[in-house]
Amino acid sequence: MTDGVACAAFQRVSSLTLDASKPPVALIASELDAADPGATLQMTGAALPPSSFGADETPVWISEAMVDLYKFRIGQLCFADRKSGDRRHLA
Numbered sequence: 001m002t003d004g005v006a007c008a009a010f011q012r013v014s015s016l017t018l019d020a021s022k023p024p025v026a027l028i029a030s031e032l033d034a035a036d037p038g039a040t041l042q043m044t045g046a047a048l049p050p051s052s053f054g055a056d057e058t059p060v061w062i063s064e065a066m067v068d069l070y071k072f073r074i075g076q077l078c079f080a081d082r083k084s085g086d087r088r089h090l091a
Contacts, residue, residue: 018078022069037061048075 011030018025032040034050041061052075053059062072072078 018070025066025069034059046074 009030011028013029014027015024016027030040037043037047043061044064047061048059050059060078062070062078066072070078
């Protein structure tokens with residue numbers, strides 16, 4: 001541990017176009033505890049427990065703006081991995 005630094009958290013940010021007729025969104029990848037996303041994220045509603053996701057599903061947490069723009073709802077399929085097609089990403 002470096003003096004004065006208790007912990008470091010890393011993120012990767014990419015622009016993602018889900019619909020060409022709508023503005024792109026920011027995809028932010030970072031480590032968090034799926035069982036307690038509120039420890040890292042500002043949560044405004046319920047989150048599904050990790051047990052509700054299948055082996056081929058990855059949970060994503062979306063902003064209120066994404067709910068307004070794309071009408072996503074909890075547990076809804078947001079997008080699938082286009083390259084392999086074997087990963088599903090759920091709100």
